Amino acid sequence: MTAPDRQLDRVAALLDLNRAEEAMTELSRLAGPEATQRRAFQLRAAALTDLQRWSAVADTARQGLGETGPDAELLGRLGLALRHQGDHAGAERALLDGLAREPQQVWLLCQYADLCTMVGQTGKAAQLVDRAAALAPEHPLVWVSRFQLAYAAGDDRTAQRIARDYLGRWPDHPAALFLHGAIAGERGQVGLAQQSFGQAVAQDPTDADYADAAWQSRVYAHPLLLPLRPLYRLGVLRTWLIAVGTIVALNVAGLEPVAALVGLLWLGYCVWSWVAPTLVRRLVLGRWRS
Amino acid sequence: MADELFRPTISPTARPAGRRPWRPSSLVYPALLGGAAPVTALALVNAHRLGLPGRARAAVLGAGLAALAARVLVTALLLDDGTRGPGRLIGALAGGLAWLAVSATQKGAFRGYEMRGGEAGSLWGPGVLAVLVLGFAEALLVLTVAGA
Numbered sequence: 456m457t458a459p460d461r462q463l464d465r466v467a468a469l470l471d472l473n474r475a476e477e478a479m480t481e482l483s484r485l486a487g488p489e490a491t492q493r494r495a496f497q498l499r500a501a502a503l504t505d506l507q508r509w510s511a512v513a514d515t516a517r518q519g520l521g522e523t524g525p526d527a528e529l530l531g532r533l534g535l536a537l538r539h540q541g542d543h544a545g546a547e548r549a550l551l552d553g554l555a556r557e558p559q560q561v562w563l564l565c566q567y568a569d570l571c572t573m574v575g576q577t578g579k580a581a582q583l584v585d586r587a588a589a590l591a592p593e594h595p596l597v598w599v600s601r602f603q604l605a606y607a608a609g610d611d612r613t614a615q616r617i618a619r620d621y622l623g624r625w626p627d628h629p630a631a632l633f634l635h636g637a638i639a640g641e642r643g644q645v646g647l648a649q650q651s652f653g654q655a656v657a658q659d660p661t662d663a664d665y666a667d668a669a670w671q672s673r674v675y676a677h678p679l680l681l682p683l684r685p686l687y688r689l690g691v692l693r694t695w696l697i698a699v700g701t702i703v704a705l706n707v708a709g710l711e712p713v714a715a716l717v718g719l720l721w722l723g724y725c726v727w728s729w730v731a732p733t734l735v736r737r738l739v740l741g742r743w744r745s
Numbered sequence: 746m747a748d749e750l751f752r753p754t755i756s757p758t759a760r761p762a763g764r765r766p767w768r769p770s771s772l773v774y775p776a777l778l779g780g781a782a783p784v785t786a787l788a789l790v791n792a793h794r795l796g797l798p799g800r801a802r803a804a805v806l807g808a809g810l811a812a813l814a815a816r817v818l819v820t821a822l823l824l825d826d827g828t829r830g831p832g833r834l835i836g837a838l839a840g841g842l843a844w845l846a847v848s849a850t851q852k853g854a855f856r857g858y859e860m861r862g863g864e865a866g867s868l869w870g871p872g873v874l875a876v877l878v879l880g881f882a883e884a885l886l887v888l889t890v891a892g893a
Contacts, residue, residue: 576754
């Protein structure tokens, strides 16, 4: 194995460890023809993807395609970058060019499925996910795309079942833990969300999205917000109807003073539900910064 | 044979930029405070902002009108005063029912919008205005019909 090959292997290993900044530093040390070989472009685009520097990802992918010729992975990176920049039609072109070269590539199929989900073409997205699942049923990206599809359709129950199954297959995968936490939070299961996000951060302490989600979940798990848990769990509509129904029933039963007291408590609860999350967020942020 | 699944289907002008849509879950507040009329009006504006097809808008309008009619009918048949006590509960129920249709038709579209990096617009101004103006108009309608 040559020295540049070893250097590129080191970069790949750094990327596996989610150390994208160090991978970029290592890549910047490449000189001459090694810096412009296909694998170097692929690794540079992957590192920039991890850093979410989408404009640079697109530039690198285009440069790589220009200098080393068509390549499915670089086309996929270009598609991903254009999607994040809001150029959905351009992203589709790039992904289809990639799929024309490697139609059985699970990563490309899932990228295209996610793009279709994002623009509301959920039927096509489902077919693409099915195709990817036929090739690699337990691939983490297939689970993520399945989850995205259910989530985008507003089907939170299915999304939570998928997240649970994903976590069952990949118990330590940070993305599985993150999705498990995200849908638990969406459904008002604050404790479960906090636990999952905490585990995701423990598995991958370098990911800013996981850290941010864990912080947000800490806010909602604060003792001052404990009284609001039933509201988060039941939702506004059900809580409201239960409260107003109780007040009306007490009035109808002739218990006006009790109804007035419940009404007053309900009003206080409503005010607390508006004020408390902002207050606690400031409290936690202040403590976190000090 | 060409793979149908690999045919381009995303057009560059599929999603025109416009005013930010509101979070459909936030529309539950005008529904509970004002009734079916405010939530239906706001949801129709939101459907336009989300670029929803006519079928989804018709579903929202139909559910809103049905909820409003149900409120008027139930209040007129069962209650003397349409805007106090049980009348208010029926109003909140009607608004909640209309909101369920809004949530069913707009939740997915809004999530797609969020996944594309979009942010929700503020409902404070339009929400309060809709509750005051349309909620009052709805209450007036209920009172008129119930009193007749």
